[in-house]
Amino acid sequence: xxxxxxxxxxxxxxxxxxxxxxxxxxxxxxxxxxxxxxxxxxxxxxxxxxxxxxxxxxxxxxxxxxxxxxxxxxxxxxxxxxxxxxxxxxxxxxxxxxxxxxxxxxxxxxxxxxxxxxxxxxxxxxxxxxxxxxxxx
Amino acid sequence: xxxxxxxxxxxxxxxxxxxxxxxxxxxxxxxxxxxxxxxxxxxxxxxxxxxxxxxxxxxxxxxxxxxxxxxxxxxxxxxxxxxxxxxxxxxxxxxxxxxxxxxxxxxxxxxxxxxxxxxxxxxxxxxxxxxxxxxxxxxxxxxxxxxxxxxxxxxxxxxxxxxxxxxxxxxxxxxxxxxxxxxxxxxxxxxxxxxxxxxxxxxxxxxxxxxxxxxxxxxxxxxxxxxxxxxxxxxxxxxxxxxxxxxxxxxxxxxxxxxxxxxxxxxxxxxxxxxxxxxxxxxxxxxxxxxxxxxxxxxxxxxxxxxxxxxxxxxxxxxxxxxxxxxxxxxxxxxxxxxxxxxxxxxxxxxxxxxxxxxxxxxxxxxxxxxxxxxxxxxxxxxxxxxxxxxxxxxxxxxxxxxxxxxx
Numbered sequence: 301x302x303x304x305x306x307x308x309x310x311x312x313x314x315x316x317x318x319x320x321x322x323x324x325x326x327x328x329x330x331x332x333x334x335x336x337x338x339x340x341x342x343x344x345x346x347x348x349x350x351x352x353x354x355x356x357x358x359x360x361x362x363x364x365x366x367x368x369x370x371x372x373x374x375x376x377x378x379x380x381x382x383x384x385x386x387x388x389x390x391x392x393x394x395x396x397x398x399x400x401x402x403x404x405x406x407x408x409x410x411x412x413x414x415x416x417x418x419x420x421x422x423x424x425x426x427x428x429x430x431x432x433x434x435x436x437x
Numbered sequence: 438x439x440x441x442x443x444x445x446x447x448x449x450x451x452x453x454x455x456x457x458x459x460x461x462x463x464x465x466x467x468x469x470x471x472x473x474x475x476x477x478x479x480x481x482x483x484x485x486x487x488x489x490x491x492x493x494x495x496x497x498x499x500x501x502x503x504x505x506x507x508x509x510x511x512x513x514x515x516x517x518x519x520x521x522x523x524x525x526x527x528x529x530x531x532x533x534x535x536x537x538x539x540x541x542x543x544x545x546x547x548x549x550x551x552x553x554x555x556x557x558x559x560x561x562x563x564x565x566x567x568x569x570x571x572x573x574x575x576x577x578x579x580x581x582x583x584x585x586x587x588x589x590x591x592x593x594x595x596x597x598x599x600x601x602x603x604x605x606x607x608x609x610x611x612x613x614x615x616x617x618x619x620x621x622x623x624x625x626x627x628x629x630x631x632x633x634x635x636x637x638x639x640x641x642x643x644x645x646x647x648x649x650x651x652x653x654x655x656x657x658x659x660x661x662x663x664x665x666x667x668x669x670x671x672x673x674x675x676x677x678x679x680x681x682x683x684x685x686x687x688x689x690x691x692x693x694x695x696x697x698x699x700x701x702x703x704x705x706x707x708x709x710x711x712x713x714x715x716x717x718x719x720x721x722x723x724x725x726x727x728x729x730x731x732x733x734x735x736x737x738x739x740x741x742x743x744x745x746x747x748x749x750x751x752x753x754x755x756x757x758x759x760x761x762x763x764x765x766x767x768x769x770x771x772x773x774x775x776x777x778x779x780x781x782x783x784x785x786x787x788x789x790x791x792x793x794x795x796x797x798x799x800x801x802x803x804x805x806x807x808x809x810x811x812x813x814x815x816x817x818x819x820x821x822x823x824x825x826x827x828x829x830x831x832x833x834x835x836x837x838x839x840x841x842x843x844x845x
Contacts, residue, residue: 341694
């Protein structure tokens with residue numbers, strides 16, 4: 301029984317940790333993906349708020365969390381080493397304006413959101429989606 | 438009639454009390470990244486907790502003593518100390534995550550920053566443990582926690598493509614995700630389903646409520662009906678995330694994103710109900726982990742313990758809980774993200790599982806303690822099979838945590 305268990309454990313470790321031989325993610329692609337996820341969540345919260353399907357408190361928390369996550373992605377891209385300058389530039393041109401839009405909407409407050417705010421968030425989300433598609437997974 | 442009511446109440450509170458911040462966050466993260474492709478882990482994990490919680494409940498009902506008391510006596514202080522060391526530290530980490538979960542739920546309801554809610558949450562947990570009776574505490578949080586059924590309601594209201602969810606359930610590693618990340622989350626889900634405190638609380642709670650052999654049927658129903666239905670709610674959380682967040686590329690990094698599908702499906706009313714459910718579930722789990730901290734230490738050292746005793750007569754038991762709450766509060770006050778604490782806690786839980794579950798398996802097989810209620814053949818086969826799986830998961834947990842950078 302002990303021998304069987306030991307063999308089983310060793311096999312599992314080899315199989316599971318062996319799966320990890322994957323190339324490290326490109327920081328530009330990773331930052332674009334994270335920022336897109338954050339802005340997409342904020343857009344959804346803004347839409348739900350405008351449709352009267354969410355509370356202002358909840359929507360505001362989603363916007364704030366989205367801003368924090370997008371700003372983190374922006375900072376990680378800026379501080380990452382060994383990034384192809386062209387890829388960094390492509391990611392930054394989508395992330396930087398998205399963070400600015402998100403900051404403005406968050407400062408406005410969920411209770412005062414307008415359709416125009418939602419449209420701007422959607423535009424930022426689409427720009428980021430394009431960057432994600434271009435930069436790859 | 439009264440007995441039937443007690444059984445129904447036990448099952449309902451088992452459902453409502455099954456989910457905690459680890460289950461809620463991990464299932465949502467997995468759903469938003471992998472769809473239902475890790476649903477099989479929830480099924481395997483829930484079956485595992487049923488096997489071991491049933492054994493722990495049986496040990497308590499038959500011997501009239503909680504797991505740790507019997508473990509120390511049966512296996513000696515050295516083995517019990519390694520069990521205690523791992524279980525106590527994991528429990529402390531889980532307690533910290535649960536208090537953070539309460540604060541996050543209060544933030545969702547108020548939009549006041551969660552850091553301001555953390556002391557409020559910790560004091561509220563302490564007050565309830567100090568002043569409120571065991572049954573009221575357990576039943577109230579379990580029943581309000583049933584509002585998490587809102588996730589299942591949301592999933593049906595969303596009308597997802599069931600065929601697609603079914604395909605995901607049969608799929609292994611989705612494209613665009615590394616195999617190591619997939620297995621990391623498999624380990625995290627397994628750890629979330631088998632968190633050690635659930636067994637300690639179940640076993641010590643049985644002693645608090647004075648269970649005897651006559652209560653074995655009730656214990657079996659709580660475990661075999663309540664826990665699987667709680668597992669269905671876990672699948673519903675992952676399903677909501679898979680149906681709404683995955684197609685939009687929204688990955689769950691905070692508790693707020695977990696609830697976006699609920700608002701989309703059921704509007705404000707369902708959203709408010711589920712926020713209340715999350716608050717009750719995390720509050721209930723914070724009570725359970727705080728009590729488990731007191732139970733494990735007091736049972737190991739042979740101190741007087743139990744909520745059925747006045748605090749003055751179980752001073753060290755209560756002091757332990759206060760110190761653990763203060764430690765959890767201090768960790769959260771550093772500004773560490775409660776969601777990260779949660780993710781790390783479920784993986785470390787997975788790593789420590791053998792130290793928790795082996796002693797239960799041994800004691801449940803000892804005729805000196807269990808008499809005619811020792812494990813039957815099938816329960817033993819299930820227990821040993823799960824223990825082999827637990828060993829594999831335990832060994833793989835930390836390497837996967839490091840290699841994937843906590844699932845990045």
